[in-house]
Amino acid sequence: MKTGLNFLVAAKRCEIAELRQLALTSALVNVTGRLVHGLQRERGLSNLYLGSQGTMFASMRAQQIQECRQIEAELRACFDSLDTETARLGHGARLFSRIAYVLHGLDALTGLRERVDTLAWTMRQSTDAYVRLISGLLAVVFEAADSASDPEISRLLVALFNFMQGKEFAGQERAAGSALFASGRAEMIEQQRLLHFIESQERCLQVFSEFATPQVADLWVNSQASAMLAELERLRRVLCTAANGSPLNAQLSQAWFDCCTRRIDRMKSVEDRLALDLLRACEDKTAAATRELESFHALNPQPPHEVDTLSFFRDASIEIPPAPAASGYGLQLERSILDLVQEQARRLQTMGEELDTVRASLNERKLIERAKGLLMAHRQLTEEEAHKTMRQMAMNQNRRLIEVAEAVLAMADVLPQRQT
Amino acid sequence: MKTGLNFLVAAKRCEIAELRQLALTSALVNVTGRLVHGLQRERGLSNLYLGSQGTMFASMRAQQIQECRQIEAELRACFDSLDTETARLGHGARLFSRIAYVLHGLDALTGLRERVDTLAWTMRQSTDAYVRLISGLLAVVFEAADSASDPEISRLLVALFNFMQGKEFAGQERAAGSALFASGRAEMIEQQRLLHFIESQERCLQVFSEFATPQVADLWVNSQASAMLAELERLRRVLCTAANGSPLNAQLSQAWFDCCTRRIDRMKSVEDRLALDLLRACEDKTAAATRELESFHALNPQPPHEVDTLSFFRDASIEIPPAPAASGYGLQLERSILDLVQEQARRLQTMGEELDTVRASLNERKLIERAKGLLMAHRQLTEEEAHKTMRQMAMNQNRRLIEVAEAVLAMADVLPQRQT
Numbered sequence: 001m002k003t004g005l006n007f008l009v010a011a012k013r014c015e016i017a018e019l020r021q022l023a024l025t026s027a028l029v030n031v032t033g034r035l036v037h038g039l040q041r042e043r044g045l046s047n048l049y050l051g052s053q054g055t056m057f058a059s060m061r062a063q064q065i066q067e068c069r070q071i072e073a074e075l076r077a078c079f080d081s082l083d084t085e086t087a088r089l090g091h092g093a094r095l096f097s098r099i100a101y102v103l104h105g106l107d108a109l110t111g112l113r114e115r116v117d118t119l120a121w122t123m124r125q126s127t128d129a130y131v132r133l134i135s136g137l138l139a140v141v142f143e144a145a146d147s148a149s150d151p152e153i154s155r156l157l158v159a160l161f162n163f164m165q166g167k168e169f170a171g172q173e174r175a176a177g178s179a180l181f182a183s184g185r186a187e188m189i190e191q192q193r194l195l196h197f198i199e200s201q202e203r204c205l206q207v208f209s210e211f212a213t214p215q216v217a218d219l220w221v222n223s224q225a226s227a228m229l230a231e232l233e234r235l236r237r238v239l240c241t242a243a244n245g246s247p248l249n250a251q252l253s254q255a256w257f258d259c260c261t262r263r264i265d266r267m268k269s270v271e272d273r274l275a276l277d278l279l280r281a282c283e284d285k286t287a288a289a290t291r292e293l294e295s296f297h298a299l300n301p302q303p304p305h306e307v308d309t310l311s312f313f314r315d316a317s318i319e320i321p322p323a324p325a326a327s328g329y330g331l332q333l334e335r336s337i338l339d340l341v342q343e344q345a346r347r348l349q350t351m352g353e354e355l356d357t358v359r360a361s362l363n364e365r366k367l368i369e370r371a372k373g374l375l376m377a378h379r380q381l382t383e384e385e386a387h388k389t390m391r392q393m394a395m396n397q398n399r400r401l402i403e404v405a406e407a408v409l410a411m412a413d414v415l416p417q418r419q420t
Numbered sequence: 421m422k423t424g425l426n427f428l429v430a431a432k433r434c435e436i437a438e439l440r441q442l443a444l445t446s447a448l449v450n451v452t453g454r455l456v457h458g459l460q461r462e463r464g465l466s467n468l469y470l471g472s473q474g475t476m477f478a479s480m481r482a483q484q485i486q487e488c489r490q491i492e493a494e495l496r497a498c499f500d501s502l503d504t505e506t507a508r509l510g511h512g513a514r515l516f517s518r519i520a521y522v523l524h525g526l527d528a529l530t531g532l533r534e535r536v537d538t539l540a541w542t543m544r545q546s547t548d549a550y551v552r553l554i555s556g557l558l559a560v561v562f563e564a565a566d567s568a569s570d571p572e573i574s575r576l577l578v579a580l581f582n583f584m585q586g587k588e589f590a591g592q593e594r595a596a597g598s599a600l601f602a603s604g605r606a607e608m609i610e611q612q613r614l615l616h617f618i619e620s621q622e623r624c625l626q627v628f629s630e631f632a633t634p635q636v637a638d639l640w641v642n643s644q645a646s647a648m649l650a651e652l653e654r655l656r657r658v659l660c661t662a663a664n665g666s667p668l669n670a671q672l673s674q675a676w677f678d679c680c681t682r683r684i685d686r687m688k689s690v691e692d693r694l695a696l697d698l699l700r701a702c703e704d705k706t707a708a709a710t711r712e713l714e715s716f717h718a719l720n721p722q723p724p725h726e727v728d729t730l731s732f733f734r735d736a737s738i739e740i741p742p743a744p745a746a747s748g749y750g751l752q753l754e755r756s757i758l759d760l761v762q763e764q765a766r767r768l769q770t771m772g773e774e775l776d777t778v779r780a781s782l783n784e785r786k787l788i789e790r791a792k793g794l795l796m797a798h799r800q801l802t803e804e805e806a807h808k809t810m811r812q813m814a815m816n817q818n819r820r821l822i823e824v825a826e827a828v829l830a831m832a833d834v835l836p837q838r839q840t
Contacts, residue, residue: 002500004527007520010504015514051592080422084430092434093569094768100427100761107424108732115730149513310535312528313549341520348514353790356783363776370773 004298008341011348012293016286018149023282024082025095025144029157030275031075033164037268040171043130044257046116047175050123051182051253072106079103091147094388098140102250105133120195123179127172134168146362153281155294158361159211162272163220165265166204174260177239181253186242192219194240196384199391207361216274223266231259264338270305299337311338425719428761431768432713436706438569443702444502445515445564449577450695451495453584456557456636457688458488460591463550464677466536467595470543471491471602471673479496485533499523511567518560525553543599547592554588557773566782571774573701578778579631581696583640587687593617594680597659601673606662614660616804619811636694643686731758751809784822791825 045061063285075242079099112129121129141164174196209217236254242248346373368390375386394404465481499519516557532549535541541549561584565577595613655676662668710766795806814824816827 002504002523004523006504007499007516007523011513011516011520013504014508014516017508018513029445062508075422084422084426086432088434088437093431093438094772096427096431097765097768100424101765103422103424103427104729104732104758104761108729112733132733147826200805248548285541295528309524309528310531312524313532313552320537338524341517342522345517345521352514353786356786366773366776 005337008337008344009293009296011344012289012294012296012351015149016289016293019153019282019286019289021277022148022150022153023286025147026157026275026278026282028078028082029144029160029278031078032140033160033271033275033416034138035075036066036069036134036164037169037264038064038071039130039134039137040168040174040264042068042263043127043134043171044174044178044261046126046130047123047178048182048253048257050116050119050121050126054119063158072109076103076106090144095140095147097145097221098143101141101161102133103134103138108134108389123175123182125298127175127179131172132173138165138168142362146359149351149355150285151351153278153285154355154358155211156213156278156281158358159208159216160271160278161362162204162207162211163267163271163274166201166208167264167271169197169201169204170260170264170267173201174257174264175238176255177235177260178253180239181248181256183252184248184250186239186244186246186248188244191240191244192383192388193244194236196387200234211358211361213277216270216277220267223270224263228259228262232323236257239242282408295383296340296362299340314400364405367409368401368405370406376406424761425716425757425758428757428764429716431711431764432709432716435569436709436713439573439706439709442568442570442573443699443706444694445567446577446698446702448498449561449564449580450696451491452499452557452560453489453580453691453695455488455495456483456554456584456588457684457691458491459550459554459557460588460594460684461681462468462488463547463554463591464594464598464681466546466550467543467598468602468673468677470536470539470541470546471599474539474602488529489798496523496526511563515560515563515567516554517771518563522553522556522560525556529553531717543595543602543763547599553591554591558585558588561781562623569771569775570705571771571778573705574778575631576633576694576698576701578781579628579636580698581782582627583625583687583691583694584794586621586628587684587691589617590619590680590684590687594677594684597655597676597680598673600659601668602670604668604670606659606664606666606668608664611660611662611664612808613804614656616807618656620807631778631781632694633697636690636697637695639786640687640690643690644683648679648682652683655679702743716760719760769813784825788821788825788828791828794828 040063042061045057045064048057049061049314052210069404081219082099084096098382108129110125112133116126121237132159138161141157141161143160144153165217172196176190176197180190205220209220212220235252236253239248239256370392372383375381376383379386379389381389390401390404393399393407394401397404399407428719435668439504460483462484465477465484468477469481502516502519504516528549532541532546532553536546558581561577561581565574565581568574568577593614596610600610600614625640627641655672658672659668659676791810792803792806795801796803799806799809801809810821810828811822813819813827814821817824819827
């Protein structure tokens with residue numbers, strides 16, 4: 001018959017399995033981040049190539065594609081190494097479902113590159129295609145962040161996810177700005193998109209710095225050289241303040257791309273550091289939990305008659321007289337197993353509560369995305385317009401964006417149905 | 421190399437594994453509920469036995485103990501049958517940790533019964549001991565409710581957990597009322613406890629009716645005969661309105677016990693119906709998911725060159741010309757796998773969002789319990805006093821109990837440390 005000690009051990013084994021799973025997931029997140037970075041560069045170079053009518057950047061682009069192919073092979077190997085035969089509890093279904101989607105996207109990469117090669121697609125079409133694939137990759141990272149059962153690791157993953165998402169907005173800013181400069185004239189709708197990317201990226205970086213360790217948050221602040229930031233902000237001003245239809249200096253396209261790229265490459269090194277911290281946290285915690293498990297194995301439950309089982313009721317309103325001294329060691333041992341059981345239950349509960357707090361920030365993001373989706377569907381808005389509408393509502397009503405999102409979702413039932 | 425279809429299948433397998441796990445957990449919850457019910461009766465009979473100085477109810481109590489022993493053996497068999505060797509992701513650690521605690525409590529039952537046999541413990545001591553064991557059993561049910569990954573099943577589990585918790589408050593009301601009548605005089609502190617049990621039970625039953633299906637909610641309303649309710653409320657009034665120190669008719673002890681018992685037995689039959697619905701929901705959903713999985717196996721991915729992989733980018737801003745008709749069937753098939761992948765991802769996301777909503781009610785309960793615990797620790801209050809304090813704050817400030825709990829927790833850092 002199984003004892004409390006058996007289940008104490010089983011619970012600890014589950015914790016260790018969760019931590020090992022998190023280490024594997026973190027490795028997957030790491031490779032995913034590298035492919036995202038590569039595809040962001042490929043997207044930018046493809047735009048420069050398309051912008052020059054195929055006359056420039058062909059070899060840089062070809063080299064970048066080669067590099068992406070290698071990382072893609074690594075990521076596919078990573079996917080192949082996942083155990084898909086043993087059905088997995090926890091967040092398995094959602095993670096696998098996101099991976100299925102990404103695999104379809106990777107299969108479509110060859111076709112996308114051909115369309116760019118032959119100048120068959122516009123910059124906007126190419127950009128949208130890369131954005132879609134990258135957002136599928138980021139959804140894998142999101143599921144990983146959502147699945148963590150340890151609050152400290154969850155914090156790191158939330159910081160990492162938001163940093164990667166912020167970096168993607170920086171990448172989209174680079175692409176949109178490149179296209180604007182290359183076109184040679186300011187266009188209000190593109191300027192609005194650019195502002196949306198800048199704002200969204202700042203929001204993500206804000207969440208990142210709330211959840212990252214102070215060391216990594218500082219690393220990010222210090223990695224941005226003031227001269228580089230000044231140049232970026234100067235070019236942003238040139239792009240965003242030009243009157244609609246007025247000329248832009250197409251020569252600045254390359255300068256803009258290089259400046260953004262330097263910043264994004266810095267972001268990549270912060271991202272690498274985050275990924276390393278994550279892996280170390282998984283390893284440290286797994287090692288600690290394994291040591292604890294070993295200490296449990298040293299315990300041997302005493303036969304029930306030698307044990308003061310009534311200690312279960314101690315600390316309640318019940319005065320339990322101390323057990324006879326004769327039972328000595330056995331008693332103390334049983335008390336200590338019960339103590340361990342109670343300590344484990346308390347710790348798991350505290351962890352659960354901390355986790356709820358961390359995951360609330362992911363939930364906020366989900367709510368805002370849902371509200372945005374609702375506005376897009378019902379009022380035929382683009383994503384940028386929906387976001388802007390909600391931000392405007394928040395400013396007018398002096399409320400947080402999350403509160404506006406909740407209000408929008410609460411109104412879902414009374415909104416007119418989408419016209420199809 | 422694994423394809424999107426492989427991961428589509430793997431995700432579905434994970435869903436099925438989750439559902440099967442939920443069916444096992446539901447069976448465990450069912451046996452747990454039966455033991456809780458038996459121990460509630462045993463607690464009541466033990467109080468009557470102690471109240472009569474061991475002159476009455478001895479044989480009824482012995483019979484009840486016998487019955488509890490049988491259900492305990494069933495529950496232990498249930499625990500034994502759990503796979504504790506294979507470490508489990510998901511909520512394994514928390515569930516196992518709760519079970520470890522319960523096993524220590526079950527080991528202590530023999531000692532508790534001996535203390536009652538020999539009249540060594542008072543009614544209050546005996547009651548507190550049973551309450552502690554039962555609350556350990558209910559914590560197992562709580563973890564089960566918290567672990568469900570399907571929102572419909574989660575709703576049923578939340579309804580069941582709250583109903584069981586409400587029934588436990590009804591059981592504690594029975595015990596406290598029996599003791600009050602048996603003592604022959606009204607005591608204000610005991611009357612306050614009684615009111616606390618009545619209020620807490622109504623709060624739980626309220627949550628139950630929000631989450632139960634209308635059929636089961638109606639079943640509960642209709643199962644309470646008006647005559648029985650009238651008698652219950654009359655006896656409640658007699659108990660609660662008597663002036664502190666005034667005499668109570670000790671003869672009413674048995675009538676009170678019988679009236680409460682009839683009600684609690686009715687609750688048990690509603691609980692059984694809930695448990696049955698739960699098991700059926702698990703079976704239906706498992707069967708549906710298995711059929712879906714079989715339909716996936718009928719799909720065969722086409723070699724990449726026969727496939728319109730670019731359909732991945734359709735619905736984006738990209739106009740993709742229809743693929744050449746030659747590829748015919750293969751094309752349609754690939755499109756349909758991608759459709760399945762997207763549908764699965766959407767469904768899992770919607771389920772996740774619904775789940776967040778359902779689990780919010782469990783989180784509210786956690787927050788209120790935490791706030792209560794904080795007040796108990798920092799202001800040296802009993803649980804009833806802490807609850808009453810928060811309720812009073814809510815009334816004074818015209819806020820919901822959950823908002824008061826959040827405010828209390830937000831103040832945690834500024835509260836003075838507990839004196840030890």
